[in-house]
Amino acid sequence: MTDTPEKIDYSKTLYLPETEFPMRAGLPQKEPEMAAKWKQMGLYKRLRASAAGREKFVLHDGPPYANGNIHIGHALNKVLKDVITRSFQMRGFDSNYVPGWDCHGLPIEWKIEEKYREKGKDKNEVPVNEFRKECREFAQGWINIQAEEFRRLGIEGDFDNPYTTMAFHSEARIAGELLKIAMSGQLYRGSKPIMWSVVERTALAEAEVEYAEVESDTIWVKFPVVEGAADLKSAAVVIWTTTPWTIPGNRAISYSSKIEYGLYEITEATNDFGPQPGEKLIFAKRLAEDAATKAKVTFKLVRDVTAAELGAITCAHPLADLGYTFAVPMLDGDHVTDDAGTGFVHTAPSHGREDFEAWMANVRALEARGIDTKIPFPVDDAGFYTEDAPGFGPSAEGGAARVLDDNGKKGDANKRVMDALIKANNLFARGRIKHEYPHSWRSKKPVIFRNTPQWFVYMDKTLDDGTTLRTRALSAIDQTRFVPSGGQNRLRAMIEQRPDWVLSRQRAWGVPICVFADAEGNVLKDEKVNARILEAFEKEGADAWFAEGAKDRFLAGEHDGEKWQMVTDILDVWFDSGSTHTFTLEDRPDLKWPADVYLEGSDQHRGWFHSSLLESCATRGRAPYNAVITHGFTMAEDGRKMSKSLGNTVTPQDVMKESGADILRLWVMSTDYAEDQRLGKTIIQTNIDAYRKIRNTIRWMLGTLAHDKGEEIAYADLPELEKLMLHRLAELDQVVRKGYDEFDFKRIVRALSDFANVELSAFYFDIRKDTLYCDAPSSLKRRSALFVIRKLFDCLVLWFAPMMPFTTEEAWLSRDPKAESVHLEQFPTVPADWSNEAVAEKWKGVRAVRRAVTGALEIERKEKRIGSSLEAAPVVHVADPELLKALDGLDFAEICITSDISVVAGEGPAEAFRLDDGTKVAVEPKPAEGTKCARSWKITKDVGSDPDYPEVSARDAQALRELAALN
Known part of the structure; x- marks a missing residue:
């Protein structure tokens, strides 16, 4: 046997x-374990040690606000930053990432106030530093939560030693930056119209405002002419406004010498109130017919009215009977257009930037005419009229009218003003209009423009070096790299147009405007006082300003305490975040100033990029960054804004739980982050x-x-x-x-x-x-x-x-x-x-021929004439001499994954397979001849040629022999 x-x-x-x-990644389970391992092994410190002595690359972290779980925008932002710092670290730089948090300001203050209201407590009855302590604890709690969420995303940085704007050293440095600005004469107290949140009871900067569509009352108002050409004294100038409540603040009417005006007479009227036949009115000629339609009247043009005639006119206020007995002059203004309205702009310097500027530009001329140029304060911080608004203030019948209530809802001011205008027979027409209106981006409620004393930084005051803050900032923008490049024009336009920087906020949680001022607003400039303030802030934080006896402590008996009063306003939080470069980049030896990169969302052209630029230019003459990168916002898959009510919100927590952080990161890397993403x-x-x-x-x-x-x-x-x-x-x-x-x-x-x-x-x-x-x-x-x-x-x-x-x-x-x-x-x-360009060029030809072979074999597979390419031994006809030359010396069967192949010169038979791309290659599919190797599955004629291994090819027999020898 x-x-x-x-x-x-x-x-x-x-x-x-x-x-x-x-093959299955299991990222949701593995990633947290890996993040914990990195934390345990001290990866961050290992990175710093390995990079010691290298050139530094610094991306300065724009601080997120410490008041909630991170959202998809945070994830996008932090992943971009992490990829940048990691990529530079792995390319020979010391690329240290220090995360930071913005901690002061209204949102946190609101949260603490909400807690008080739930308990029936009044914030004003709580000692200010006790209230501030609760704000600090609230912020720290969210910093801890967000830090862990960022780490879960795979973000690597100095989370054990981040920067926060509420750290004592940070508050001292923020205060120090303010004092530098004050000492250089750039800080001043002024009274001008600023955006004011009635809901939040504080001034707002442009960066804190967003625009949303609203439907407003709109009115056309007659201002009777009392001085001017004889035939104009019986006429009225008509203005148009979408803010009827500002009429009590009116002090002038602006016109443009570039616009054509006319005197019109009403010939017919079909309205319920207001203008009647025989009345004479002055309009921009281009807008007269539209105004007539609104008032349901018919006009005839009496004559043209020249700019010189308009300049000589003085009007009466339309509410003169209520006590507005002052003269209303006409002012020539470049801001007036005839695109809409009447061609005349109701000018209330208490309620608008352009109105204020037009008024101030004419102050000397107006005073020479005997006109009182004092700007009134018609509306208080709660949106109520004051006694500067006769007939609508506290002593008026029915009490003070209100523009907006505590919830941002429209008050009764518009109605009461319109009723008064109708009674005075000075309301020409009224209606409703939808338009974009500023809202607080925190409360999402409308704001008002209101004249109020605030602290500002000059944009156009000439400084010691002959520059201004504006020219410094514009020069710095020109020297900064922007990615994408369009960010440069956007920031430049904002700096070119922006008003003086309003720094003061009427809140409690933040760094105070820690200066002493006299009744005229002059700031005490004493470096010894400043040093005492900063020393106290360094040890005790900004709470030192609000502590009992602080005034005596800082003045130290060296100045008259009756003359010099402590300012109790706090700094705009944008000043805080705009100062982070000082106590992070300058003060940390593991970083450097200026930063190589700032990276944030495109909205930060009006926010952090903006405030950082101004603060640094005010104190150091240049930007704190060399490059600015911006990203867009994440929308839902259908292109709509993510909203809980629409159910289309995607949270990073959910994505990481279901798919893993690397999936989210790959999405960030794959998308065009400069635009809005989906x-x-x-x-x-x-x-x-x-x-x-x-x-x-x-x-x-x-x-x-x-x-x-x-x-x-x-x-x-x-x-x-x-x-x-x-x-x-x-x-x-x-x-x-x-x-x-x-x-x-x-x-x-x-x-x-x-x-x-x-x-x-x-x-x-x-x-x-x-x-x-x-x-x-x-x-x-x-x-x-x-x-x-x-x-x-x-x-x-x-x-x-x-x-x-x-x-x-x-x-x-x-x-x-x-x-x-x-x-x-x-x-x-x-x-x-x-x-090796020569090899690359040659293999372009090789791959071109291979594509033809692959195409032919694919048809053979579909027709089930072969099961795999190893069953084929095609004949390849190559008519292109260069392609034929490229195949010299190659095992083309191996490259095409066939058991054999024949390459011949020439066009090949007409029925041969050809690609449609014009490649001069024709392929005749042929079956491979021989026996299938039991090891490699190639079909060859040398299977069994080695008697020791009869089932395999000669190549495989040699491999088996070598393997046997190794064993």
Whole structure:
């Protein structure tokens, strides 16, 4: 009885991929564990130690507000910052990220007040520093929560030692910056119309205002002419306004010498009240007919009215019977247009910036005419009329009228003013209009323009060096890099047009305007007093200003306490955040000033970029940054704004819980962040799919490298295909580095993803699988492929590391469990000689011919004439001499993954397969001849040529013999 030969399991003789790196990522479970590990190993400190002595790259963190869980905008912002700092860290810089938080201001104050109201307490009955202490504790609680949420996103930075605007040192430095501005004469107390939130009881800056559509009362009002040309004295000038409540504040009428005006007489009237036939009125000629329609009257033009005649007119106030007995002059103003209204602008210097400027520009001329130029205060901080508004103030019948109530709702002011105008027969017409109106971006309620004493920083006062704050800021903008470039024009336009910077807020939680002023608003300038203030703030925080005996403590008996009073307003929180560069960049030895980059949402052109620029220019003459990067806002998948009521909100917490932070980060990297982005389930799934392809590429390389011995192969000894892959790495190295330099992450992701999916998985890996799995241990081709895949792995994982820190860390440690962290590595150095244009050009031709073969075989598969490409041995006809030359010396069957192939010159038969792209290649599909190798599955004629291994080809027999010898 003879023994039956033992059947060989050829699969066990192959170098098949082996890895514990799973196909399913399980990011929601793995990422928190990895983040905890980084925290435990002190990765942040390890990064700092490894970068010691390198050139610094500093991205200064714009502080989020410490009052709630992070939202998708936070996630977008922080991921962008993290990728930038990581990419510079991995390119030879000391790139330290110090997170920060904005802690002062109204939103936190409101939260504490809400708690008081729930308990029936009155904020004003609580000692101010006790109230401030509760605000501080509230902010700290949210800082702790947000810090953990940011870390869950994979953000790496100095979370153990962040900066906060409420730290004692920070408050001292903020106060110090204010005192520098005060000492240089740039701070002043002025009375001018500012935007005022009745709901929040505080002044607002432009940066704190957003615009929303409202429907308002609109009125046309007659101002009787009392002085002027004889035939004009019986006429009235008509103005138009969308804020009837400002009529008590009117002091003048503005016109334009560039507009044509006319005197009109009413010939017919069909209205319920107001103008009647025979009345004479003055309008801009272009707008007269529209006004007549609104009032339901018919006009006839009596004559033209010249600009000189308008300038000589004086009007009576339309509410003169209520006590507005002063003269109303006419002012020529460049701000007047004939686009809408009447061509005349109702000028109330208490209630509008342009009105105020027009009034102030004419003060001397008006005083020379005997006109009282004092600007009234018609509305108080609660939106009620004062006694400066006769007939509507506290002593009026029915009490004071109100513009807005505590909830931001319209009060009775408009109605009472219109009723009074009708009674005085000076309301020409009325209506309703929808228009954009300023709202507080915190309370989302309308604001009013109100004249009130506030503290300002001059924009146009000439400073010691001959500049102004405005010219300094504009010059700094010209010297700053903007990404995208359009941000430069946007910020420049805002600086060119902005009024003086109003610093004061009428709140309790913040850094005080810590100056002493006399009754005229003059500021006490004494460096010894300043030093005492700053020393106290450094030790006790800004609470020292509100402590009992603070005035005596700081004046120290050196100044008259009756003359010099403490200012109790607090600083605009934008001044706080605009000063962060001082106590972060300047004061921390691990950072530097100015920052290389500031990065925030595009709304910060009016916010943090703006206030930082002004503060730094006021105190240091230049911007605190060299570059400004802006990103857009995240919308729902359908393009609408995310809203809880619409149910289309995507939270970073949900995405991380369901898919993982690296998926969210990949979305950030893949999107055009400079524009508004969209996010929803479909987009998340698209990124999950893209992530899986990248992960599977990494997984296959890890499995293949399980058989890698770490052998270095001389470049000259590499096959051309391996040289082509190294050339592509050299090209990608330039793309990646340029992309990170230009903050063009989308370009990097696209380039690396396409490379991984198209050039590696579908081309190089596909071709080399046979060699890698089946070749003998001694095969140079196999060893060369392992060498190149090792380089491919290193490059791809390191290039992706800033973007997908969790996945790349997992892959790096899977490759080398003894490694500390991929994030302690540097980007790979790509040798110059890897760039090989000659090989790249040749392989363009090789791949062109390969595409034709692949196309032909795909049809064969669809028609089920072959099962796999290894069953084919096509004949390839090449009519292009250059393409034919490119195939010289290559194993083209291996490249096309066929068992055999014939390449011949010529056009080929008419029925042969051809691509539609004009490539002069024709393919005749032919079946492979021979026997199928039991190990490699190639069909060859040399199967059984080695009697010791009768089931396999000669190549595989040699591999089996070498493997047997090794065992």
